[in-house]
Amino acid sequence: MNTKKLLQIGPLPRGLEQRLGQRYDLHPLWTEPDRARFLENSKGRFAGGVTMSRHGCPADIFSLLQGTVVACFGVGYEGLDLEAAKHHDVQVSTTPNVLNDCVADCAFALVLSVARRIVAADRFVQKGRWPTEAFGLGTRVSGKKLGIVGLGRIGRAIALRAGGFGMDVRYHGPRPRPDATYPFEPDLISLANWADFLVVACPGGDRTRNLVSADVLRALGAEGYLINIARGSIVDEEALLQAIVNQSIAGAGLDVYQHEPHVPPQLLDNDRVVLLPHIAAGTRETRAEMEKLVEDNLESFFRSGKVLTPPG
Structure with missing residues (x-):
């Protein structure tokens, strides 16, 4: 009973x-x-x-x-x-x-997917375009610079995976982690300006709402990629939409959104964006x-x- x-x-x-x-x-x-x-x-x-x-x-x-x-x-x-x-x-x-490992795996899957254009390449083949067209070039991941917003349990797991690709890692957070072996960047705009890939891995909530702002995205620049496996509220979604539409960043890999399960239509059917339905921890x-x-x-x-x- x-x-x-x-x-x-x-x-x-x-x-x-x-x-x-x-x-x-x-x-x-x-x-x-x-x-x-x-x-x-x-x-x-x-x-x-x-x-x-x-x-x-x-x-x-x-x-x-x-x-x-x-x-x-x-x-x-x-x-x-x-x-x-x-x-x-x-x-x-x-x-x-x-869930640390699976979320970190998913973050790195998004890094690879947007940079190497994996999803776009799949669509290219699936639609039968390969026999008559050439597929464009992607961006190398190995040896690039990875900025992590939030070096908690998941952020550390992402950094560990980046090491396997020979990437240079720095991180941003409220304060330096005394046991961290990666350089701390107190200014998020500076981290974005330095990074080739900016991965969001910090908690959501009021303290981090719109932390990744239009200024941060501008600093990330036309050759930089944004990856978010944390919470949609952390990224100023309107600023991100503008950055994607105007091609002021290279692309984005997103597992989370501000108003899930609703995804802004500007992000759909765009080869510079990889969209997942909040599945980072979704393994058996x-x-x-x-x-x-x-x-x-x-x-x-x-x-x-x-x-x-x-x-x-």
Whole structure:
């Protein structure tokens, strides 16, 4: 018999939802016709909550879940009101580390794809153009300069892969990392001006909103490429659209957008852009590890009162 009732803030990956449903009594919040009234009348009913980064968790839910836990599937926590969580003594967990390698792999796949025009070349062959036309040249990746915005766990994994291509790496962030072996660049515009490839790998949220601005894109220049596997909010999307349309940057590889799943039409059917549907962590191996970590965090809280992997 399921003894603990969890508030499910939004739909979860099917496998995770099935396994949690075998151990807990899940209540789907999004099916409630009057959300505010339901929350008002539900205090004390739930032993905790479960969500995804894309659903987040606002202050009113943390208020409802006073003294319990919210386990989040995903590494991003900008949608979780952590101040409200602290105020209401709610333990919060995310799923870091287990997705580092796959996200870094995807970042480097985008580097190679935009520079070597892999997707455009595939379309060229698929459309039967090769027998009668010559395909244009791409850009070499090996030995080039890679700037990383955010040298956290994922940023370090990207830098490691860049080393395999003999690339020169520098990074930008709020402050230098004392254990980093790569040069720190305190000014993002200077980093963009130096880099051939600028890879965005920092957290989203208000502090980084539109961090990659029109000025940064201008500094990146007509031979520079932008890669974003972090959050769409970090890049000024209107400035990026202008940079692509005006060809003031060489191209972009994007896995994230400001208003997912909606992608600006200016980016579509453009051989200088590679677009992915937010799949950087989307591998069977990573998905399984992320799901297990959600389960482990809930189990840890109910056993010891502490989660295993809080945000940060």
